[in-house]
Amino acid sequence: xxxxxxxxxxxxxxxxxxxxxxxxxxxxxxxxxxxxxxxxxxxxxxxxxxxxxxxxxxxxxxxxxxxxxxxxxxxxxxxxxxxxxxxxxxxxxxxxxxxxxxxxxxxxxxxxxxxxxxx
Numbered sequence: 001x002x003x004x005x006x007x008x009x010x011x012x013x014x015x016x017x018x019x020x021x022x023x024x025x026x027x028x029x030x031x032x033x034x035x036x037x038x039x040x041x042x043x044x045x046x047x048x049x050x051x052x053x054x055x056x057x058x059x060x061x062x063x064x065x066x067x068x069x070x071x072x073x074x075x076x077x078x079x080x081x082x083x084x085x086x087x088x089x090x091x092x093x094x095x096x097x098x099x100x101x102x103x104x105x106x107x108x109x110x111x112x113x114x115x116x117x118x119x
Contacts, residue, residue: 001020001101001107001108001109001110002063002075002077002099004020005017005020005110006058006060008020009056009058010055010056010057010058012050012053012055012056014043014046014047014050017043018039018043020108020109020110021039021109021110021111022102022104022109022110022111023038023039023040023111024111025111025112026038027100027111027112028112029042029112029113029114030113030114030115031045031046031113031114031115031116032115032116032117033116052085052086052087053083053084053085053086054084054085054086055083055084056081056082056083056084057081057082058079058080058081058082058095059079059080059081059082060077060078060079061078061079061080062076062077062078062079063075063076063077064076064077070103071102071103071104072100072101072102072103073100073101073108074098074099074100074101075097075098075099075101076097076098076099077095077096077097077099078094078095078096078097079094079095080092080093080094080095081093081094081095081117093117093118094117094118095115095116095117096115096116096117096118097113097114097115097116098113098114098115099112099113100112100113
């Protein structure tokens with residue numbers, strides 16, 4: 001699921017990303033120091049922020065999967081995101097992620113995430 005979600009993020013396909021999320025627990029999501037009570041509010045905010053972005057490339061530096069049970073894992077990752085803007089400029093910044101994933105009906109889904117950007 002992680003590789004598939006990276007591809008969707010690089011394509012800026014935020015509607016597609018939602019297919020890899022199960023928000024039935026309403027566990028909340030954190031992005032850059034801000035708490036979102038549900039996935040819909042997080043993705044709405046992200047969509048508003050990517051206006052003017054023509055593409056992004058995610059370069060994973062570190063990734064670790066910790067198995068917590070037969071159907072729950074913790075995935076942590078860090079790396080660099082390369083963002084190209086419609087105006088031609090490029091932004092590169094570090095990212096740090098934590099995802100709690102659960103196997104639901106034989107499919108892995110993100111049930112909580114904590115994502116930060118910064119150098």
